[in-house]
Amino acid sequence: MSEVLRNTLVKLQALIGLIGLAALTPLLILAAILSRLIAKLCRCPKPKSIEGEVAVVTGAGHGLGRAISLELAKKGCHIAAVDINLSGAENTVKQIQETYNVRAKAYKANVTNHGELTELNNKVVADLGPVTVLINNAGVMLHRNILNPDPADVQLMIDVNLTSHFWTKMVFLPPMKALRKGFIVTISSLAGVFPLPYSTAYTTSKAGTMAHMRALRMELALEKQKNIHVTTVLPTFLRTNDEITQMSNTIGIEEIYPLISGEEVAHRVVEGMLRGEHEITLPDLASVLYRLLFLLPIDWQMRMTLLLTGSRFKEFTKMRS
Template identity: 65%
Template sequence: MSITKTLLKLRAHVAVAILAVLSPLLVLVALMWKLLGQLFCCSSPKSVVGEVAVVTGGGHGLGRAIALELAGKGCHIAVVDINLPGAENTVKQIQEKAKVRAKAYKVDVTNYLELVELNNQVAGDLGPVTVLINNAGILLHRKSLDPEPSDVQQMIDVNLAAHFWTRMVFLPTMKAMRRGYLVTISSLAGLFAVPYNTTYSATKAGTTAHMRALRMELSLERQKDIHVCTVMPTFLEANEELATLTNQVKISSVYPLISAKAAARRIVHGMLRGEREILLPGLASFLYRLLTLLPVGWQDKAIIIISGSKLEQFCTIRK
């Protein structure tokens, strides 16, 4: 028995050693494959002319930019937001830009029954939903360094739980029609945990895992024409308060700010090409793969050295 255990341990150690040796090579191959795919990919963007998209958090920022980008591609848009005037403003901009139908809806995405009613309304107003953009989210607590339990729960409800409710409501129609797009705006914070905003990092990590699992489920169900895409951006120039804070602490020296319009263009293009995950900026994909080769303690130190002090300043100023 002891010899068998020793052999098993030896095999395990050998396997780990082989994996450690091969990991850099595997990462290099993966990066080269990704680069070649970007340069020579023959998958041309598909058309969404006449499709119906639900864009949550569409009343401002990135959500508005994505709604406008999709409208420009001929997609009818249901602009969903808890802030109805903001959603109506987005609809106005869509109608000025594109010859598509668009309507604003005031909905709390954390309320499952409201989402069920939304689906019924959109189906009647615009048609069956075949594009879902899960964009609604909360970035900051009211008290960043010492959040109230209710604020923590609200962030979990909006950033994570709501994605389960939208999936339950809108995915069955896509399955019945055997086509569709489900795009979720996650964050690089779900890959690179962010100090001083642990709830946000946790919800985005959960969202990314949720989408990866869903993509595999759809593959097992032979739903090859329902495309799941997870977007993981860094800070965006899409929120006035955030832009002011990032300028104060010069956080752009660590995390390059991306305009909402540029991000939306990249997201919609990637969605229509069937990309599974989009990291913004693109360099983040390379850095993430390199970082995961390091021991966990080294990963922590690297993130602290690069961004810890900036993020602490960020939260202290906002306190």
């Protein structure tokens, strides 16, 4: 077959595929919307109980980690509040103990250090009991210099946002397998789906956590560990981060990435976890939008994203440079 004929056939196949995609798109949109509506209305299956279980929450010293810790305690779960800032974790424990009749203790640990996590697990088991709920919440959001970040800052972001999830899995998952039950929740970000310009390390690390949890979910299915549930949370920006709130007020990014409260996210996360949901997007509509976006050719995805967000991110770079 000649090169000209081969190229012609490839172009013809691409054209047929594009026509087919265009024809199927309305049905795919309808199916995506209906599936979200049904999930919203039914919220099946019935939520499980975690009363008396033990949860490790990383990054529990402030913001979303604190809100999730309080929400889990509300469900009767004992809390190991973990943070590299021990005083923040102790404050979280104090709030739990003032409100809920559960056991809670603060622990200082660096989630990027496998040895410290192993030691943490031993302490938590001795103090509270075996861990059956793991919340991977610790994270780093912004570089000090986004245009020319220091290599150490890039490495730290990848280590905290992505690598640490491998270490927590290695430490806390085997006991769950032995008990044949458990919950693993990873706080990812919509940035892992909708890339953030000038935040490549953040975007990459969050996309990596989403892929990691999808692979883990498949591994557990192959091992018939049906009672270990893996949930990935893809939220937009949160009001819990003062720097993000200031940025939103300055450049109006909330029009693109609406800010949501930590309490709202925590309630939705725990609710979805107990129902065994695989992925939770916040706001919910984002799950439809990102699936629709992926139907488009790559260059269209980029052009559409830049059309909607380009001017805002130019202002963002000016503000951060």
